[in-house]
Amino acid sequence: MTPDKQPWHSHLAADLPAALVVFLVALPLCLGIALASGAPLLSGLFAGFVGGLVVGALSGSSVSVSGPAAGLTVVVAAGITELGAYSVFILAVVLAGALQLGFGLLRAGTVAHFVPVSVVHGMLAAIGCILVLKQIPHALGYDLDFEGDESFATEGGGNTFSDILAAVQNADLGAFIIFVAALTALLVWQKVGKKLVGSWMPPALVAVLVGAATNVIFKHYAPDLHLTDATHLVAIPDLSGLYGILFALPFPDFSRLGDPVVWRIAATIAVIASVESLLSIGASDKLDPFHRITPTDRELKAQGAGNIVSGLLGGLPVTAVIVRSSANIDAGARTRMSAVLHGVLLLLSVLVLAPILNHIPLSALAAVLIIMGLKLASLRVFHEQFQRGKAQFVPFCVTLAAILLTDLLVGVAIGVLVGIYFVIRSNFKSAIVVAHEGDEYLIRFAKDVSFLNKPSLLRAFSAIPNGSTVLIDGTRAQFIDHDIVDAIDDFLVSARARNITVELRRSATSLNVHFKQEAAA
Structure with missing residues (x-):
């Protein structure tokens, strides 16, 4: 019997530590994506806990985690500008959720099954490479780029590689030492931690605690190395209790319900969010150690419900996100309770945990994300794809390169076209x-x-x-x-x-x- 067929509480020993890891990964990503979108910082956190609590509860996936996605930052930023007010934009988010419910009822989820396996593996490897490359500047204390960025081109005409070069030239010694301390703690705990305390203290949490403790030590014994600038630390806005949260973000402006521009932006969000969710679900199913298959139409309905709730609360649009999902799987999650609990933790971070969490250095989190990226893009993955022959290896490599140089959706589309070419070629020959x-x-x-x-x-x-x-x-x-x-x-x-x-x-x-x-x- 697979874990999802058993009582929800029977796997808490695995799901709760996994939820902690996903929470630590999701927290800076939610804030970073909101910042890059030109939306209020809290909108990212609201979308994060809705992705956990609502989508996590309704989804048929046991391991996928939803929240705000980097792939929608351009759409969100352009939508807010075009509509002229954030309250109108979140109306578009609500409508996008309603459209996704319609997609699910029309059984549009079957589209996910037409993506070749080689392309899915290429997408996972590309995400792994992006995690490693994008976290190198944060590991060096060069935090100009927002957490969660996946695009090759960056502001000011630069790109991923030019940012790494700039980070090397402008490295912050304190941040780098914290990164090394967190990375060392993570690797050591992976070897000995489970034998000492079991799975209740995941390596990622140990890495973050060691990183934060190192910065505290710097404060008392090496002030020159101490990270005080908020750009180097997690930065959650501090609110005055539940009342402050309820009124921290605007409500949707339903007076613009008949505006065709609102509907156009809603349709764009619905399509992109649905495609990204289906791709992420397919990739998550490949990583799931129990090889469970997610019902895609149910996933579209869950995502639709999530976006309706997120929009009503003033949050960003949500999708299933492969970075958080892979962190969840790698941390040993067994059921969707880990996604739900990570949403609870994100909600608590807004309510009461901000003063504590704001001491976490981004360079410590970079150690966690880099290790995760190396697992997704390991040499073993490349070797396995190579062993499967040219018809699998070429689409895999093309997808990987295309995502690195463009973005997720464009890269996958190119990979699918190459995969179709090899299918036609194979049928043609045989x-x-x-x-x-x-x-x-x-x-x-x-x-x-x-x-x-x-x-x-x-x-x-x-x-x-x-x-x-x-x-x-x-x-x-x-x-x-x-x-x-x-x-x-x-x-x-x-x-x-x-x-x-x-x-x-x-x-x-x-x-x-x-x-x-x-x-x-």
């Missing part, structure tokens, strides 16, 4: 088998034969010497395209003049194919 012994030739249709196979069939016909005997065997074909029929008809005519004897064999399922020159056999 549909027609040509063999001969002496002057006896066999042309066998090994599977369905379409117009794409016509050039190779014509080449085979032209290579047959005069005076030969040819057997055209279609018994294994369920379908023979009319273009192929015409090519065979033409060959039957020319065979007479070339003294070629032709025999035709057809399957019972292809009796509807009538060769005009069958008498020539």
Whole structure:
């Protein structure tokens, strides 16, 4: 019996530590994505706990985690600017959620099953590479780029690699020492921690605690190394209790409900959020150690409900997010309770934990994310894909490179196109088998034969010497395209003049194919 079929509390020993890890990963990402979107910082945290509490409870996935996504930052920033007010934008978020509910009812989730496995693995490896590359500047205390950024191009005409170079040239020694301390603690605890205390103290939490403690030590014994600038630390806005939270963000402006611009932006959010969620769900299912399959239509409905609630509370749009999901799986989550509990922790961070969490250095979190990235993009992954042959390895590499140089959706689209090319190429090559012994030739249709196979069939016909005997065997074909029929008809005519004897064999399922020159056999 898989864990999700058992009582929800039976796996708390695994789900609670996993929730802590996901919370630590999600916290700076929620804030960073809100900052990059030009939205209030709290909107990211609201979207984060809605993604955990609402989507986590309704989703059919046992390991996926939802929240604000970096892939929507451009859409959010442009939408807020175009609509002129954040209250109007969150109306678009509510409407986007309603559209996603419609997608789920129309069973649009099946789209996810058309993404080749090689592309999914390429996406995971690309996310891993992005995590490593994007966290190097944070590890060095160069925190100009927001946490959660996945784009290759950066502000000021730079890119991921130029940011790394700038970080090396402007490294903060204190931040780097904290990174090294956190990374060392994480690696050591991975080796000995489970033997000492079991799974209740996950390595990621140990890394963050060591990083924060190191910065406290610097405060008392090495003030020059102490990180005091808020740009180097987690920065949660401090609110005055529940009342302050309820009125911290505006409510949707329903007076603009009939505005076509609002609906256009809502449709854009709904489509992008749905595609990203389905891609993330597919990738999460591949990483799930129990190999559970998520019902995609139910996921779209859960995401729709999440966006309706997030928009009503003033939060950013939510999607399933592969970074948080992979952190959840890597931390040992067994059921969706880990996603729900991470949402509870995000809510508590807004209510009461801000003064404590604001002492966490971003360089300590960078150690956690870099290790996670290295696992997603390990050499073993590349070796496995290489062993599967060119038809798998090329789409894998193209997807990885395309995502690194563009963004997730564009990269996956390019990868899918390359994958489709290899599928067509494989079918094209294997549909027609040509063999001969002496002057006896066999042309066998090994599977369905379409117009794409016509050039190779014509080449085979032209290579047959005069005076030969040819057997055209279609018994294994369920379908023979009319273009192929015409090519065979033409060959039957020319065979007479070339003294070629032709025999035709057809399957019972292809009796509807009538060769005009069958008498020539």
